[in-house]
Amino acid sequence: MSTAPAPAPRGILKKAAVAAPPPAEPTPLPREQQITLHQAQQLQRRLEEEIKPPVPIETFERLTQLPRVRRPSLSAARPPPDDVREFLNAVQDFLPREYSDLIEERNCMGSCGYALCPRPRRSYEGEYKILKTGIAKTADLNMWCSDECARRALYIKVQLDNPSYIRKDGQMVVKLELREEEPKSSPQKPKDKVDELAKTLEQLEVDKKTQTTKDAASLAAERGDVGGLARQVEVTIHEKSDVAPAKAPEPEQEADMHLFIEGHKMTFGIDKDSDEESDDDYLPSTIRL
Amino acid sequence: MEEEGSSSMHARETSRLWRAWRTVHEMVQDRGYELSDEEVRVPLEQFKREFADADGSIMRGKMQFSARPSEAMIKKFTPPPTPGNPNPQSEAGTIWVEFCPEKSSIGIGVMKKFVQHCSANNFKAGILITAAPLSPQARKVMTVTQHYTQIECFMEEDLLVNITHHELVPKHIVLSREEKMALLKRYRLKETQLPRILSKDPIARYLGLKRGQVVKIVRTSETAGRYASYRLCV
Ligand SMILES: [Zn+2]
Numbered sequence: 001m002s003t004a005p006a007p008a009p010r011g012i013l014k015k016a017a018v019a020a021p022p023p024a025e026p027t028p029l030p031r032e033q034q035i036t037l038h039q040a041q042q043l044q045r046r047l048e049e050e051i052k053p054p055v056p057i058e059t060f061e062r063l064t065q066l067p068r069v070r071r072p073s074l075s076a077a078r079p080p081p082d083d084v085r086e087f088l089n090a091v092q093d094f095l096p097r098e099y100s101d102l103i104e105e106r107n108c109m110g111s112c113g114y115a116l117c118p119r120p121r122r123s124y125e126g127e128y129k130i131l132k133t134g135i136a137k138t139a140d141l142n143m144w145c146s147d148e149c150a151r152r153a154l155y156i157k158v159q160l161d162n163p164s165y166i167r168k169d170g171q172m173v174v175k176l177e178l179r180e181e182e183p184k185s186s187p188q189k190p191k192d193k194v195d196e197l198a199k200t201l202e203q204l205e206v207d208k209k210t211q212t213t214k215d216a217a218s219l220a221a222e223r224g225d226v227g228g229l230a231r232q233v234e235v236t237i238h239e240k241s242d243v244a245p246a247k248a249p250e251p252e253q254e255a256d257m258h259l260f261i262e263g264h265k266m267t268f269g270i271d272k273d274s275d276e277e278s279d280d281d282y283l284p285s286t287i288r289l
Numbered sequence: 290m291e292e293e294g295s296s297s298m299h300a301r302e303t304s305r306l307w308r309a310w311r312t313v314h315e316m317v318q319d320r321g322y323e324l325s326d327e328e329v330r331v332p333l334e335q336f337k338r339e340f341a342d343a344d345g346s347i348m349r350g351k352m353q354f355s356a357r358p359s360e361a362m363i364k365k366f367t368p369p370p371t372p373g374n375p376n377p378q379s380e381a382g383t384i385w386v387e388f389c390p391e392k393s394s395i396g397i398g399v400m401k402k403f404v405q406h407c408s409a410n411n412f413k414a415g416i417l418i419t420a421a422p423l424s425p426q427a428r429k430v431m432t433v434t435q436h437y438t439q440i441e442c443f444m445e446e447d448l449l450v451n452i453t454h455h456e457l458v459p460k461h462i463v464l465s466r467e468e469k470m471a472l473l474k475r476y477r478l479k480e481t482q483l484p485r486i487l488s489k490d491p492i493a494r495y496l497g498l499k500r501g502q503v504v505k506i507v508r509t510s511e512t513a514g515r516y517a518s519y520r521l522c523v
Binding site for chain 1: 393394395396397398399424425426427429430433
């Protein structure tokens with residue numbers, strides 16, 4: 001408390017000796033930067049526009065009627081280009097939820113959920129269905145005509161869920177593309193069915209592989225493995241040389257056998273002493289902190 | 290065996306539809322439309338005679354009716370005259386009720402057809418009863434057209450039981466606009482100060498409450514006798 005009086009109270013503020021320079025005229029950015037800034041702002045605005053005007057009902061009605069051209073040579077794998085354009089142009093403006101609505105809307109009409117597919121959806125009965133790959137909800141299966149269409153439709157959904165934007169007519173729109181099919185030959189020439197099937201199966205196999213690598217990569221990323229797949233360890237499994245037939249586990253004390261229930265011995269209802277003894281076995285005698 | 294299964298299935302569905310048919314009639318009558326008790330209390334046998342086809346299944350497409358508002362209802366829903374509008378029209382008008390034959394979920398197409406039917410026949414309100422839920426976009430069609438025709442949708446299973454007949458459900462009475470104003474004036478309240486009832490509340494749906502309407506709830510209590518409370522529909 002009692003201190004010598006200071007000559008003068010010293011301000012805690014910094015000296016204003018270095019006066020702030022008058023706000024400089026904003027130097028015009030170079031043209032390229034201006035464009036980049038403009039684009040960034042536009043993107044920002046687009047992202048902020050959470051309340052996007054909803055897709056008009058007419059659009060849904062239009063897309064439930066696709067594909068317009070139905071010929072035996074055309075299929076979900078080889079959709080007519082006009083339909084593809086119409087579909088992608090419309091769906092660019094969709095929210096993921098609205099895309100799900102479209103699938104449901106098509107399902108209401110009995111059509112396959114993938115908008116470019118001319119086939120009707122599956123109609124399994126019951127709640128679950130046993131497949132070769134496991135058990136699936138029939139509601140999920142009945143959305144599509146086939147697993148291929150499910151993949152095609154979900155490929156679009158993934159792009160809406162994690163959109164990347166491209167410039168189109170001065171506006172930023174979601175980049176959308178169809179899932180790659182086997183290379184298109186001339187659509188007039190009807191393909192050999194067996195050949196087609198083989199190719200589809202091949203495609204499936206490829207998908208599986210890419211899926212596993214993707215899964216592994218994402219798992220590695222989750223664990224923080226920087227090296228990713230490059231650091232894979234070779235694992236060799238050796239068979240044990242001496243293999244005796246497996247034995248069922250047996251309780252050690254024969255006398256207590258009747259007290260065991262599924263390998264666990266009941267402790268209550270038994271006299272105190274034995275109870276305490278068994279406790280001692282498990283608890284340390286002293287606990288040090 | 291097969292036949293027996295299908296006939297018992299028919300019987301179950303018939304009974305379900307009959308109950309829904311009765312409940313929706315009671316609902317329309319409770320809202321103030323003109324329906325005679327004979328129209329409302331249809332016995333099962335008569336219901337079968339009217340709507341079952343040769344193999345015993347019920348034809349939902351035939352299950353439809355309309356009802357006119359009673360004088361009291363017309364009066365209740367006529368807004369008070371103003372200098373600008375000395376002869377206001379009642380908001381109550383003929384109602385159209387229809388069971389939807391569609392078994393899978395209801396899409397835009399079905400909904401639009403229903404809305405168009407209602408507006409083409411000058412129905413002020415329409416109730417569509419479906420076996421399956423509406424698609425999100427069909428629901429949107431319903432709300433978009435709300436300004437022209439008051440469309441409501443119920444699922445059959447919502448109507449198997451008349452919830453207002455349950456002994457624990459107190460009596461709900463919709464107030465007219467004038468009654469609401471009088472209430473607010475008497476208690477010096479703003480309407481936002483009233484307790485609320487959600488428009489999706491089962492009772493609110495049964496009565497067809499719209500946002501801003503006030504419902505009077507009359508409860509009987511062993512200690513307090515009859516007492517009323519009010520709720521604003523939001
Ligand atoms: Zn398909």
